[in-house]
Amino acid sequence: MTADPRTGQPDVHPTVARAFHALDGTGLPWVLLRGEDDLAAPSGDVDILVAPEMLPALDGLMNGIGLCRVRATGHGSHRFYFGYAESGELWLKLDIVTEISFGPFQQWRTPLAPGCLERRVRNGGLWMPAPPDQAWLQLLHLALDKGEIQPQRKETAQAAAAVASPGDRIAQYLDQRGGAGAATQLLELVRSGRFDDAPAMAARLRSDWTAAAPLRTQSLALANRALRQLSPRLPGRGLVVGVMAPDGAGKTTLLHGLRAEFPIPTAYVYMGLWGAGPWDAWLHRVPGGRTTKKMFRVLKGGMAARYHRFRGRVVLMDRVAYDALLPGAADSKAKTGLSNALAVRLAAAPDLLLILDVPGEVMFTRKGEHTAEILEKWRQSYLQLADRLPGSRILDAGQPQHLVQRLATKTVWGSMCPGTPENPEAAPGDAAALSLHLWRLLDWRFLLPVLQPRSVGYGGAVGPDLMAALHLLDPGAVRIQSPRDGTPAASCEVVLLREPALPLFEDAAAAVQPGGWICAQVKRSFLRRSGPRTLAGWKRTFERHGFEDVSVYWHATSLDSPGRLVPTASSTAVLDTLSLHQGVRFGLAKAVMARLALMVRLFDVAVPEGTVTGRRPENRERPA
Structure with a gap:
C-alpha cells in the first residue's frame, strides 16, 4: 500500500482521481467496492458502485476525463471504461455497476446496492462501503464468484471475517437466501482457517441461492453466457x-x-x-x-x-x-x-x-x-x-x-477520447500546468453578448482541460447539479453544458440568473432513448423552458475542433462553409444532401454537431 505522507491517505492515480472527482460532481452516491490499497497504479479493475440515476450522464463524464467505454454484453449491470496513462504506459480499467450481483454470469441478483450506498462512509477523498458491508461483500465475492479461497486471498478473507458479524445487514440477507445460520457458518470457516472446506461451503450456498428461483437464475445465467459470445465493442462505430x-x-x-x-x-x-x-x-x-x-x-x-x-x-x-x-x-x-x-x-x-x-x-x-x-x-x-x-x-x-x-x-x-488531458499528471483545475491553447476552448463566449461573465456554471462531459479553462475565466466556476436537502441551486450568469442529458439541462435552467445565458454543445443522435435527438430538438427544448433569443450554430468540422461556428439561420454562412469543407468533411454527396436540407429548412435536423444558446428573460421566474 502506498500513501501520501502528508495526509496518510492512499495514493490515487491522477486519472482515477479525476473519475472520483467527476462522480462527486454529480451529487449522487457512489462507493469504491474494493481495492483502495491499489489505486496508485491499479493492477486490476477499479470496482465502483453508483446510483442508477447516474447512468444517463456516466458515459459523458468518463469520456470527458479520457476514459472510453467498451460495451460488453452478458455482464449484468457492469460498465467497463478504459484509459491510457502515457507517463507509466499503464492501461486503466474502471468496472462500474449499479447493482450487486454474484456468480460467474451475474445470475444471483440482490437488492443490496441501495443499502450499501446509503450506509457509505468517507475515507479521505474516497467513498467506501461501511466496514461491515465491505467485509461481507468481500466474503460473498470469494464464496459465490470465485467458489474457493485461494492461498493469496486467505489473509484478505480473514481480515474481512474479523470485521463482519452475524448481525450485520448483509449477514441477515445471507441467512434468508442460504438458510438460517449460513452467515455464522461462513464466518466460522474463515476464522478457523478451514480453507479446504471453502469449496464445499460455496457449492452449498450457490445451490441454495439457485433453489430460491431456479428458472429465473438458470435462464439469466444461460442468457448472459450466450451474450458473452458477442465480441466487445466501442459505442457507435469504431x-x-x-x-x-x-x-x-x-x-x-x-x-x-x-x-x-x-x-x-x-x-x-x-x-x-x-x-x-x-x-x-x-x-x-x-x-x-x-x-x-x-x-x-x-x-x-x-x-x-x-x-x-x-x-x-x-x-x-x-x-x-x-x-x-x-x-x-x-x-x-x-x-x-x-x-x-x-x-x-x-x-x-x-x-x-x-x-x-x-x-x-x-x-x-x-x-x-x-x-x-x-x-x-x-x-x-x-x-x-x-x-x-x-x-x-x-x-x-x-x-x-x-x-x-x-x-x-x-x-x-x-x-x-478527446477528454484525455495533454498533461495527465496535472490536477484538475491546475492552471499553472496548462498551455495558452486552452483559451481556444472558450470560443463559445463569442456567441454571447457577455464576454466576461460574473459567474459561470458548467455540466456534462466537461474534461479537465475545459474545466481548467472555465476556471481561468471564472475561478469560482461551479458544476451544475440538482439541489438536494433544501440547498438552493447555484446562481450563474452563464452556464456551459457539454452533451447534457435532459435532466441536467433542466437543472441548468433552474440555476441560470434572469437575463443569463445557457450555451449547450450537443451532438445529433437519432438513437437517443430520451431527450432531444437533434439540434432542432434542443432548440425547441430551450423555447419550451421559456428561453428567448435561441440560436443554433453548426460546428464545422466537429465539436472538439471547430474550424467555424456557423449560424444555421444564415443560408449564406452555411453555403459558404459547405463550399470550403466540401472536399474535406462532407464529400460531394454529403454536400448535396446538406444543401437539400438547407433548402427544405431541415438543416438544424441534419447538422451533426453544434451549439445552441438561449437567454432567460429578465421578468420570468426560474422554472421549478
Missing part, C-alpha cells in the same frame, strides 16, 4: 487508423504492436495496392489485370474496414488508398489516373492517419531495399501529402520502436 510511410519505416511492426497492446477490440486490415502476390506473373500478362488486382484489393480492404468499424472495433489499416495520390503513383495512361481516383473514393477513409517520419538513411539500414536517396525522396513526398489529407498526424518514427508505439498509442487514444 475508429479507422491508417498508417502511411515508405518501406522500412516500421508500419507493420507498429500496427501489430498496437493490436497486441490495446485492451479494446481491434482489427488489422492490409490495404497495399501494389504489394506482390502469387498471381502477379499471370495477371500482368492479361490486359487490365494489374488494374483489376488493384481494384479488388481496394474493395476487399474497404469492405473489411467498414465491417469492423460497424462492429465497433479500432481498425488498424496498414497502408491506405491515399498511396495513389503520391507523386509518380500514376503514369500517363488515363485509366491509371481513373483507377487511382476510384481507389481513393471506394476505400474506407481513415479517421486518423499516422504518417511515420523516418530519415532515408535509417529506413535503408533497417530493410536494405532501394537506396537511401530514393527512400528520402519518398519520405518528403509523404510529408507533403500529409498537409493535404484530413486527420493526418506526423510521428517521429526514427526513435526506438517502443517510444514510437508509446507516441502512437497516445495519439490514437487521444483521438478516441
Whole structure:
C-alpha cells in the first residue's frame, strides 16, 4: 500500500482521481467496492458502485476525463471504461455497476446496492462501503464468484471475517437466501482457517441461492453466457487508423504492436495496392489485370474496414488508398489516373492517419531495399501529402520502436477520447500546468453578448482541460447539479453544458440568473432513448423552458475542433462553409444532401454537431 505522507491517505492515480472527482460532481452516491490499497497504479479493475440515476450522464463524464467505454454484453449491470496513462504506459480499467450481483454470469441478483450506498462512509477523498458491508461483500465475492479461497486471498478473507458479524445487514440477507445460520457458518470457516472446506461451503450456498428461483437464475445465467459470445465493442462505430510511410519505416511492426497492446477490440486490415502476390506473373500478362488486382484489393480492404468499424472495433489499416495520390503513383495512361481516383473514393477513409517520419538513411539500414536517396525522396513526398489529407498526424518514427508505439498509442487514444488531458499528471483545475491553447476552448463566449461573465456554471462531459479553462475565466466556476436537502441551486450568469442529458439541462435552467445565458454543445443522435435527438430538438427544448433569443450554430468540422461556428439561420454562412469543407468533411454527396436540407429548412435536423444558446428573460421566474 502506498500513501501520501502528508495526509496518510492512499495514493490515487491522477486519472482515477479525476473519475472520483467527476462522480462527486454529480451529487449522487457512489462507493469504491474494493481495492483502495491499489489505486496508485491499479493492477486490476477499479470496482465502483453508483446510483442508477447516474447512468444517463456516466458515459459523458468518463469520456470527458479520457476514459472510453467498451460495451460488453452478458455482464449484468457492469460498465467497463478504459484509459491510457502515457507517463507509466499503464492501461486503466474502471468496472462500474449499479447493482450487486454474484456468480460467474451475474445470475444471483440482490437488492443490496441501495443499502450499501446509503450506509457509505468517507475515507479521505474516497467513498467506501461501511466496514461491515465491505467485509461481507468481500466474503460473498470469494464464496459465490470465485467458489474457493485461494492461498493469496486467505489473509484478505480473514481480515474481512474479523470485521463482519452475524448481525450485520448483509449477514441477515445471507441467512434468508442460504438458510438460517449460513452467515455464522461462513464466518466460522474463515476464522478457523478451514480453507479446504471453502469449496464445499460455496457449492452449498450457490445451490441454495439457485433453489430460491431456479428458472429465473438458470435462464439469466444461460442468457448472459450466450451474450458473452458477442465480441466487445466501442459505442457507435469504431475508429479507422491508417498508417502511411515508405518501406522500412516500421508500419507493420507498429500496427501489430498496437493490436497486441490495446485492451479494446481491434482489427488489422492490409490495404497495399501494389504489394506482390502469387498471381502477379499471370495477371500482368492479361490486359487490365494489374488494374483489376488493384481494384479488388481496394474493395476487399474497404469492405473489411467498414465491417469492423460497424462492429465497433479500432481498425488498424496498414497502408491506405491515399498511396495513389503520391507523386509518380500514376503514369500517363488515363485509366491509371481513373483507377487511382476510384481507389481513393471506394476505400474506407481513415479517421486518423499516422504518417511515420523516418530519415532515408535509417529506413535503408533497417530493410536494405532501394537506396537511401530514393527512400528520402519518398519520405518528403509523404510529408507533403500529409498537409493535404484530413486527420493526418506526423510521428517521429526514427526513435526506438517502443517510444514510437508509446507516441502512437497516445495519439490514437487521444483521438478516441478527446477528454484525455495533454498533461495527465496535472490536477484538475491546475492552471499553472496548462498551455495558452486552452483559451481556444472558450470560443463559445463569442456567441454571447457577455464576454466576461460574473459567474459561470458548467455540466456534462466537461474534461479537465475545459474545466481548467472555465476556471481561468471564472475561478469560482461551479458544476451544475440538482439541489438536494433544501440547498438552493447555484446562481450563474452563464452556464456551459457539454452533451447534457435532459435532466441536467433542466437543472441548468433552474440555476441560470434572469437575463443569463445557457450555451449547450450537443451532438445529433437519432438513437437517443430520451431527450432531444437533434439540434432542432434542443432548440425547441430551450423555447419550451421559456428561453428567448435561441440560436443554433453548426460546428464545422466537429465539436472538439471547430474550424467555424456557423449560424444555421444564415443560408449564406452555411453555403459558404459547405463550399470550403466540401472536399474535406462532407464529400460531394454529403454536400448535396446538406444543401437539400438547407433548402427544405431541415438543416438544424441534419447538422451533426453544434451549439445552441438561449437567454432567460429578465421578468420570468426560474422554472421549478
